[in-house]
Amino acid sequence: MSIPVFYEPNPIASPFLSEEESIHAHRVLRLKSGDPIFILNGIGQKFEAKIDQSTSKKTTFHLLKEIENSALPAYSIHLWIAPTKQMERMEWMVEKCAEFGIQSIGFFHSRYSERKEIKTHRLEKIVVSALKQSKNLFLPNIYPIISFKELVKQLSNKEHEQKLFAYISNPPSPSLSKSIQQNQAYHILIGPEGDFSTEESAALLASDWTPFSLGKAILRTETAGLAATHAIHLLHEN
Amino acid sequence: MSIPVFYEPNPIASPFLSEEESIHAHRVLRLKSGDPIFILNGIGQKFEAKIDQSTSKKTTFHLLKEIENSALPAYSIHLWIAPTKQMERMEWMVEKCAEFGIQSIGFFHSRYSERKEIKTHRLEKIVVSALKQSKNLFLPNIYPIISFKELVKQLSNKEHEQKLFAYISNPPSPSLSKSIQQNQAYHILIGPEGDFSTEESAALLASDWTPFSLGKAILRTETAGLAATHAIHLLHEN
Numbered sequence: 001m002s003i004p005v006f007y008e009p010n011p012i013a014s015p016f017l018s019e020e021e022s023i024h025a026h027r028v029l030r031l032k033s034g035d036p037i038f039i040l041n042g043i044g045q046k047f048e049a050k051i052d053q054s055t056s057k058k059t060t061f062h063l064l065k066e067i068e069n070s071a072l073p074a075y076s077i078h079l080w081i082a083p084t085k086q087m088e089r090m091e092w093m094v095e096k097c098a099e100f101g102i103q104s105i106g107f108f109h110s111r112y113s114e115r116k117e118i119k120t121h122r123l124e125k126i127v128v129s130a131l132k133q134s135k136n137l138f139l140p141n142i143y144p145i146i147s148f149k150e151l152v153k154q155l156s157n158k159e160h161e162q163k164l165f166a167y168i169s170n171p172p173s174p175s176l177s178k179s180i181q182q183n184q185a186y187h188i189l190i191g192p193e194g195d196f197s198t199e200e201s202a203a204l205l206a207s208d209w210t211p212f213s214l215g216k217a218i219l220r221t222e223t224a225g226l227a228a229t230h231a232i233h234l235l236h237e238n
Numbered sequence: 239m240s241i242p243v244f245y246e247p248n249p250i251a252s253p254f255l256s257e258e259e260s261i262h263a264h265r266v267l268r269l270k271s272g273d274p275i276f277i278l279n280g281i282g283q284k285f286e287a288k289i290d291q292s293t294s295k296k297t298t299f300h301l302l303k304e305i306e307n308s309a310l311p312a313y314s315i316h317l318w319i320a321p322t323k324q325m326e327r328m329e330w331m332v333e334k335c336a337e338f339g340i341q342s343i344g345f346f347h348s349r350y351s352e353r354k355e356i357k358t359h360r361l362e363k364i365v366v367s368a369l370k371q372s373k374n375l376f377l378p379n380i381y382p383i384i385s386f387k388e389l390v391k392q393l394s395n396k397e398h399e400q401k402l403f404a405y406i407s408n409p410p411s412p413s414l415s416k417s418i419q420q421n422q423a424y425h426i427l428i429g430p431e432g433d434f435s436t437e438e439s440a441a442l443l444a445s446d447w448t449p450f451s452l453g454k455a456i457l458r459t460e461t462a463g464l465a466a467t468h469a470i471h472l473l474h475e476n
Contacts, residue, residue, distance in 0.1 A: 092330055099461050100453075102327045134455045154444050175475050215338075215471065223337050230468055233453065 004029055005038040005132040007139065011047060020125070022059040025051070037061060037121030040131060042139030044070040070137045074183040076103035077232050080151055081225045082192035083107050085114040087122075092224035094123045097229045098130035098140050103185075105225075106143030108151045118145050127190055127199075148200060155187055156207070160184050165189035165204050167211035176231045179212045183236070188228045193221050242267055243276040243370040245377065249285060253299055257362070261296040263289070280377030282308040310373045311398035315470050318389055319346050319431035319463045323352040325360075331460035332361050335467045336378050340392060341423075343463075344381035346389045350432030356383050380408040381403035386438060393425055394445070403427035403434075403442050404462050405449035414469045417450045420428060421474070426466045431459050 008014065016027055033055050035176050039047040040062070052060040080100060083090050090153035094105055105123070109116040120142045124189045127140045146154075155163060162184045167173050177232050180186060189209065196204070205211065244259050246252065255263055263269045277285040277299070284306035290298040317340060321328050332343055343361070347354040350374045356381045385391075393401060398420045405411050418424060427447065434442070443449065445466050452465050 096461050099455055099457050100465070101455055117392065133458065136455050177472070177475060187369070215475065217337055217339055217374050219337050223334050226334070226464075227468060228336075230465060231472055234415070234469055234472055237415060237453065 001028060003036050003038055004031070005040060007040050007042055007128045007131060009041055009043075009139075011041055011061075011063055012037045012050070013065065015049075015094060017059040017061070019057060022054070025055045026056040026080040027057045027142070031059070038067075039063065040139075041139065042128075042131060042137075043233060044068075044072065044137045046137060068137060070124065072138070073195060073236075075232070075236055076185045077101075077229055078104045078106070078185065078187045079190070080106050080108055080226050081190040082110055082113050083115045083118050083145065084193060084221050084223065087115075087118065089220070090118070091122065093225050094140075094142070095126050095130050096226050098127045099134045100134070100226075100229050100233055101134075101136050101138065102140045103138070104141035104143060107145040108148050110148035110192060110200055111197040113192045114194065115155055116145070120144055126238040148196075151161055151189075152203065152207070157205050158185070158187065159208070161187060162188070163187045163209045163211050164228075165209050166191065166228065167204075168195065168213070168216060168218070169211065171211040172216075173211035174213065175215070176212050177235055179210050180232065180235060184201075186232055187234075188225075190221060190224045190228065217222075239267060241274050241276055242269070242341075243278060245280060245366045245369060247279050247280055248302055249279055249299075250276045250286070251305040255297040255299070257295060260292070260456060261294050263297045264292045269297070270366045276305075277301065278371060278375065278377075279367075280366075282306075282310065282375045284375060286391065302356050303455050305373060310376070311339070311474075313470070314423045315339075315467055316342045316344070316423065316425045317428070317467060318344045318346055318425060319428040320348055320351050320429060320459065321353045321356050321383065322459050325353075325356065326465075327458070327460040328356070329364055330358065331463050332378075332380070333364050333368050334464050336365045336374070337372045338464075338467050338471055339372075339374050339376065340378045340467055341376070342379035342381060344389070345383040346386050347383060348386035348430060348438055349435040353431065356385070357383055389427075390441065390445070390447075396423070397423065397446070399423040399425060401425045401427070401447045402466075403447050403448055404429065404448050404452060404466065405439065405442075406433065406451070406456070407449065410451040410454075411449035412451065413453070415473055417448050418470065424470055426463075426470075427468065428459060428462045
């Protein structure tokens with residue numbers, strides 16, 4: 001059996017698993033004192049560790065050694081997306097983006113949004129699970145929903161980061177391969193299924209946001225978020 | 239309201255909708271005689287049409303004119319994948335591949351497959367729905383499950399098409415961008431979560447199959463199928 005992997009953000013100061021992770025260790029995997037485990041801290045480090053004691057409330061461990069320590073990648077992807085009506089579609093998109101690797105996923109509501117509220121707890125569990133499965137070392141941040149206006153305002157001071165929004169226009173906007181410079185922090189904005197309103201698009205075009213196209217096919221919102229994330233990774237492939 | 243789109247493979251010889259499409263036209267959209275619709279035939283044509291009569295058993299129409307007629311793209315993607323245990327994961331992958339555009343999706347079972355059988359009816363409904371939503375003009379073919387051996391044998395005579403399989407190795411195989419020539423028919427083989435067996439990989443490596451890597455992160459089976467499809471499209475972007 002392969003050695004199980006757990007997530008604990010601060011394994012040096014807090015050498016025990018969360019209640020959720022403990023339940024998994026104790027009830028599902030039935031780990032016992034002395035069993036080997038891996039610990040990810042979600043910010044680039046992976047440790048070898050051994051279980052000290054395991055109950056379904058709290059599993060304690062001690063670290064043996066650090067086996068990976070990765071610097072942040074030279075580029076980062078921040079996805080800002082208007083959530084779909086069916087939350088399931090956002091859940092799988094978050095899982096896939098976390099598998100590919102992403103710095104953060106945040107949500108916004110705009111004029112034609114079908115959903116103005118979301119709960120992030122399930123999404124936080126999904127990114128932890130994708131972290132463990134994908135062997136990535138960085139846990140994506142999940143941000144709660146804010147308004148389109150607030151989001152644009154918050155990002156307005158990020159002058160040295162690349163801000164791009166998916167825009168369906170005729171003639172089509174350039175693709176990401178033509179729009180991005182290498183090794184930047186990218187903010188990718190994906191509007192709701194009903195698209196941005198004319199005023200919203202105009203506000204983005206009038207500021208420092210660059211429109212981009214994802215190709216000829218009309219993609220669903222969640223597919224667009226995934227496609228943009230994947231495209232940026234491919235554009236940084238060695 | 240935008241004009242609704244329907245799929246009918248042979249609208250000239252059979253100017254009526256299937257029972258499934260008729261139910262949608264009659265009960266959901268409540269279309270009546272004289273209402274305008276679009277018809278996709280799934281092989282490159284789109285027609286303007288008008289409803290003649292609509293019941294939930296059969297909706298008849300007459301074609302007004304052909305408004306799009308697209309030649310097959312210069313490249314085609316044929317995905318062959320070992321289905322995941324949770325059929326839901328295959329369903330969304332099929333939806334996403336159909337949104338991006340794909341020629342066919344077929345299934346196989348191999349030594350470490352978790353699922354040896356699948357029903358394709360739901361997948362056929364999903365690709366029709368993705369066709370209508372994405373504005374693509376070609377309906378992907380869905381093929382039933384066969385064995386790994388049968389699949390490799392069936393494709394062995396396709397000497398002029400590119401055959402590639404996702405392969406996790408150390409050092410990693412080249413990425414798709416380094417493995418594919420432009421404008422080919424691509425057969426992409428994605429193994430089960432438990433991977434190909436040593437014998438299966440050896441058989442592929444010994445024949446005319448080229449191994450490729452999808453990057454550093456370990457992707458789930460369904461994510462790998464989606465990522466390969468999307469990557470090939472991006473490599474053909476103008």
